[in-house]
Amino acid sequence: MISLLFHVVNGALIGLLYSLVAMGFIIIYRSARVFNFAQGEVVVVGAFLVWSFSQYFGLPLWVSLVFAFAASILLGLAIERSIFRPLVGEELFSLVMVTIGLLVLIRGLVLVTWGAEVHFFPKVFPTAGIRIGPLILDKGLVIGAGLTIFAAAFFSWFFNRTRTGLEMTAVAEDHQIALSLGLNVKRSIAIAWAISGVLCTMAATIFLSGKGMTFLVSDIGLAALPVALLAGLESVGGLILAGALIGISMGVAEHFLDPIFQGGVGAVFPFIIMIIVLLIRPSGLFGWKTIERI
Amino acid sequence: MTRPAGVFSQTYDEDQAIIRTRPQWYWFIGFMIFMFTLPFFGGGRALGIMNMIWITVIAVVGLQINVGYAGQVNLGQSAFMGVGAYAAGALTFHFDLPIWITIPAAGISSAIFGAMFGLAAVRVKGFYLALTTIAAQYIFAFAMIKLPKAWFGQIEGLRLNPVSLLGFEFNNDLRMYYLVASITVLMIYGAWGLVRSRTGRAFVAVRDNDNAANIIGIDVFYYKFLSFFIGAFYAGVAGALWGYYVRYIHADQFTLWLSVWYLSMLIVGGMGSILGAIIGTVGIRSLQEMITYLGPKITEIELFSAIGGEVVFASMNVLLGGIIILFVIFEPRGLYHRWNIIKETYRIWPFPH
DSSP states (O other), rough: HHHHHHHHHHHHHHHHHHHHHHHHHHHHHHHEEEEEEETHHHHHHHHHHHIIIIIOOOOOHHHHHHHHHHHHHHHHHHHHHISSSSSTTHHHHHHHHHHHHHHHHHHHHHHHHOOOOHHHHHHHOSSSSEEEEEEEEEEHHHHHHHHHHHHHHHHHHHHEEEEEEHHHHHHHHHHHHHHHHTOOOOHHHHHHHHHHHHHHHHHHHHHHSSSEEEEGGGGHHHHHHHHHHTTTSSOOOOOHHHHHHHHHHHHHHHHHHHHHHOOOOOHHHHHHHHHHHHHHHHHHHHHOOOOOOO | OOOOOOOOOOSSHHHHSSOHHHHHHHHHHHHHHHHHHHHGGGGHHHHHHHHHHHHHHHHHHHIIIIIIOOOOOOOOOOHHHEEEEHHHHHHHIIIIIOOHHHHHHHHHHHHHHHHHHHHHHHHTTTTTHHHHHHHHHHHHHHHHSSOHHHHHHHOOEOOOOOOOEEEEEEOSSSHHHHHHHHHHHHHHHHHHHHTTTTTHHHHHHHHHHHHHHTTTTTHHHHHHHHHHHHHHHHHHHHHHHHHHOOEEGGGGGGOOOHHHHHHHHHHHOTOOOOHHHHHHHHHHHHHHHHHHHHHHHHHHHHHGSSSSSSHHHHHHHHHHHHHHHHHHHHOOOOHHHHHHHHHHHHHTTTTOO
């Protein structure tokens, strides 16, 4: 019983972490209409940036975190400036295909710069567990869940209430129309990429605090996709519910199915949920229902 | 297609022919001779590379039908290939069936697996679809490792003996080359015919605007589904050949990363053209092999000795990632388009237009 409870609570916390990665993904999607396959790689770069500043250059932890966040904003802006700006107004297909190139490119750059060996991420959060009732939980994950909920609330407000946020939503609708209305398409997309870069680094920090990492951490970018999809690809607030749902069902599946399959169910279960969601409700829980015209 | 002045069709059959003019026949026969005598120009390692290139060509041509023609983004091609490899491997391993049964059977089983994920394509549009194909990848890897050991060998994979056809054993690279090359030619011929048929045109209509296609009476659901079926069939055949060539099948060989490569080959070669898929595959694979070959040589040079071998290998990703991005930005129509320009220039030379 305790084991089930632990799986449920821990699953929910991990699900919320996925929500954070998915948030970076969704913010790019709902303001640039780009389906960013390279999201996981941006997480890896964020992680290695924190590692470089704190371990390689030996800066204090909080300074290196600030530097890493600044650098990830720059990375987001650089990606936008060099790759997506020349493609403003191009067809959607090119916009997505270019992220495949980005995925390959960033992975190569990470391998050239940091190599394939295991690096140890600095301890940002204390490793000691938190005791809640009978459960002992990872402190980093608990703090991370709090940060995720805060970020979701903030960006929900940002996209629905501020002028910039609404402009970004309009840009997502159609580049040409947004341009003709006098909106700054380039600026909107740049902001989206910068925010996404920060969220990726944040997710990397929470996920990896005190752990060993290689370039393969990028898999989290794919693991976050079911969460993004269940939320509906456009809803930032819905991510919290979707993340928790996926996390909990993952935990429950691990608890009941792992003994049968000798482990490994947790990694594949979100994808099974995803297929079911796609078949029943392709626009997710809170996605926009679009009416298409010719 | 533009033809030189004075060349026109006089019968319906002539109009429908794939190869229309006499020079085209010369080139075609010349190329076939070249392709089947290729092993005698370069043996050993080069032969192995060529085998892998032809196998990849089959998978990428399938992907081209699926992505380039029908417009359904697919990141699961390598999983589909894996299903084909396992199916062919298991049929050979357990039942010792001849390859003229196992290879089509591998294609069909992979096609069924692919079409299952294509079913989701019926409901969803565009890039949501990429998600279901990523799911295919995860489910494939999980299933192959977890299914009973007697079926697919779980974590140990499947080891195969050389297969044979009518007593002829495909036990070395040279013999394998002829099997692979013949099937590749057959599959490409099929693809060429398919894309100019009603089905191919329906795919293009669905790709360009599925609402409009629906209105003019094309069954969008059916054609989306069919494109997955056919694309995965090609992957399955490629997987079966891969299995018979490598003679070892394991789920780890068929990664998402491989699917990403296949898609990159399409981008570089050019979307929406069978020839583009072939050019892209041959181009990217040759580049990969060149870097693998040159990499160790570069580190031997004194000046660059500080660079480790793995850095050279990683820079391959940088180079290819850069190439893909540059192609999308500057030449979205791919190498195929360049090839057409060259061909056109050659035809009308010395006139500019």
